[in-house]
Amino acid sequence: MASPASTDPFYLVKDDIQASLDKAQTQHGRWQSMGSTNPDKKRLGADIEDECKSIAWQVDEMEKAVDVAEKNMSRFGLSQAEISKRRKWVMQTRTKCEGVMSSLEGSHKVSFSVTDNGSVTGRLGSAAAQDNDRYIGAESDRQQLLIRQQDEELDQLGEHVERLGGLGKEIHGELESQSRMLDDLDEEVEGTHHRLAAAQKKMNNVLKKMGLRGQLCLIAFLIAILVLLIVLTIS
Structure with missing residues (x-):
């Protein structure tokens, strides 16, 4: 017989997020071992940053799911101890993800260049735009899913x-x-x-x-x- 954790949607998504985080941490270790002149370091850093932002968004959605479950514990058959366990995992995962992001952003700060008109350019500007696009797209998909569910x-x-x-x-x-x-x-x-x-x-x-x-x-x-x-x- 399958255990509750094997059929609980929370744990199914949790395992996927954990696998992504483990991959990002492994790549971050490789990234740190590369020299500053290594041409693959920037590409790997960008991949890690994209992975971390995706993880951060998924963790935020998981936190919202925990909030909903806490308000209807009897409906979902959950205890307060289980809710606390899930919140602890959310906090730990977010902290690990933010640690990797902070390391990448610290490296990005030294690569900024100043143009002739005084505007600051760099990878963070492009990354922020890409992040905004991804967030808008994800939010749009989520809203459409909610509308379909309501219909x-x-x-x-x-x-x-x-x-x-x-x-x-x-x-x-x-x-x-x-x-x-x-x-x-x-x-x-x-x-x-x-x-x-x-x-x-x-x-x-x-x-x-x-x-x-x-x-x-x-x-x-x-x-x-x-x-x-x-x-x-x-x-």
């Missing part, structure tokens, strides 16, 4: 609303049907009540007209019929 969530929400609307209509129709059935039942009960009342009234009138003697005769007659039915049933 998908809105589509899903619309489907849920439609299903709820259909369910509401079915419930409304069922309630109307039950209401009509109850109304019919009330009418039948009321009609039966009226018929029983009328029958009772007629029976009372008949008994009054018969008098006491007639009532006794009727009772005797009914008893005789009952006895006859019992005898027929037994035989």
